[in-house]
Amino acid sequence: MTLVLQNTLTRKKQEFEPIDPKNIGIYVCGPTVYDYAHIGNARPVVAFDMLYRLLRHSYGAEHVKLVANITDIDDKIMKRAAEENKDISEVADYFSQSYSEDMAALLALPPDATPKATETLPEMFAMMETLIEKGHAYEAEGHVLFHVPSMKNYGRLSGNSSDEILAGARIEVAPYKKDPADFVLWKPSSDDQPGWDGPYGRGRPGWHLECSCMIAKHLGKTIDIHAGGLDLVFPHHENEIAQSECAHGVPFARYWIHNGMLQMTGEKMSKSEGNIETVRDLLKSFPGEALRLTLLSAHYRQPLDFNRALVAEQKRRLDRWYRLTAEVEAAEVPETLITALEDDLNTPKALAALEALAKPETAAELKAGANFMGLLTASAAGWFQSAGSDEIFADEVEKLIAERIEARKSGDFSKADDIRDNLTSQGIILEDSATGTGWRRAD
Ligand SMILES: [Zn+2]
Structure with a gap:
């Protein structure tokens, strides 16, 4: 087993060496649950599900723990709840349920733990207290802020120096900040906003703090792999590193892996662009397995131009494979497939290896390899009965x-x-x- 991963932290392809092969931890940043998941949200889930399957295969399923959080406190959830005159927990529960259903339809294995921010408040209070004690955070006007200049090597994941961060347009300048780059750990809630009582007054946590605390609680102070979308490198992941390393005094994550963005006709899929395809809508036209195969058809680090014709094409490929494998028992998982996946999760190469087996003589190997990738898991009869x-x-x-x-x-x-x-x-x-x-x- 020689799994090699492109590590964003070192900017190198590196052989994966777990801290403890009997206890491997992966964390993937999960959704903020204020709406249905779009197909872009599904990309990290499917890509890192492939990594999870590969690690389970190599180290044994009981030795790998996947944690993916649910952000159920956020201003976007508050906005939606206010619009619909609902409690934020009602909005968050509804969309976290729909999210799990949609990801299950894409045949992603459920994570071993799916912690919620609202369940992790005591750990957040404790981490803020530690950071304040160590001089990395301070209270100001009902806020708790992380003081960026207190960390010497801040910015090494994204390569953003403090100067560049200051020049960045996304920094919120506020009079209570000691330094413009300082970021929020806790912010006050007004009487009409949802809030939680704590040592720093009634308020709510910053998003970055949630992930740091859920990781420490469920996986420990140093984890093997931290994964997420490329758009999260800065500031989210950079700030997770700052909080966790300054609080615990040990390295936070050894391998950082990031998926490229999904695009619609060359543009980033986003709500503001109005070019969103929700998983739920796509599932009305295509089986989840065809969506899964479409997401796996590009390498996870590359951008993926998504459109319905692409899904239809992958659907036809599955039709063909189901027809070929209808009567066969799965053989052993082909080595060519494992080798391709061990090369930084090269799914296009893995699918080419499967395509090479897509003939009657090797249908049993095709089935085994496809099953390994979470494909061809239905019965052929069931597949062809499904509408369309x-x-x-x-x-x-x-x-x-x-x-x-x-x-x-x-x-x-x-x-x-x-x-x-x-x-x-x-x-x-x-x-x-x-x-x-x-x-x-x-x-
Ligand atoms: Zn996160």
Whole structure:
């Protein structure tokens, strides 16, 4: 086993060496639950689910712990709750439930722990107290702030120096801050806002603090792998490092891995752009497995241009694979697949390895490899019964028949024969006649 990961912290591909192979911890930053998950939110879940599966395979399922949090205190949740005249817990509970359902539909294994910010308040109070005692944080006008200049090596994950941070537009300048780069650990709530009573007055925690405390509580002070979206490197992950390392005095996470962003026609998918596709809506048109395969079809660090045609294409690929493997028992997981995944989770290479096995002689290996990736887990009968499958499959057959006619016209008979053989292997019989080519399913 030589798993290699691109570590954002060292900017190098590094061999993964766990602190304790019997006790491996991964943390993935989870959603803020104020709306349905969009397909961009699903990308880290599916990408790092692949890592989780690979580590479980290599070290034993009982030795790997995946923690993914739910941020259930946030101004966006407060805004939505106010708009709908609901309690924030009602909004958060509803969307955290829908989130778990959607991720399960994408065949992501459930994490070993899914802590919520509201369940971690005592740990947050304790961490703030430690940071204040050690001179890394201070109270000001009902706030608790982390004092960035108190940490000598702040900024090493993102490579942002303090000067650059100060120049950044995202820094909120406030009169109570000692330094403009200081960030909020706790902020006061007004009477009409949700708040929690604590040693620093009634208020609510900053987002960065939540993750640091949930990690310490569920995985310990130093963890093996911290994962999340590339957009979280700064300030979120940088600030997690600052809090945890200044509070505990030990390194926080050994491997930082980040997924690239999902784009819609070249633009970042975001609510403000109005180009959101929710997982829930996509699931009305496609099986979750086709969405999963689409997300795995690009390398996790690369941007992925997402569109429905891409999902339809991957759906047809699954139709073909289900047809091929309908009658076979899974064999051993092919080494070519494991080798590809161990190379910084190279899923395009892994899928190419599976495609090379997509023929009748090696269908058992295809099935085993696909199962390993969380694919082909339904029964073929169940798959083809689901709505839309047959229709899309018929489209694919028609497309191939047209290609075969073209090939014959241009004298490329070997290509024409290949297309026929390919269809035969999927249980489709072509019938040529004077009026054209028809098809039927083999009995
Ligand atoms: Zn986080």
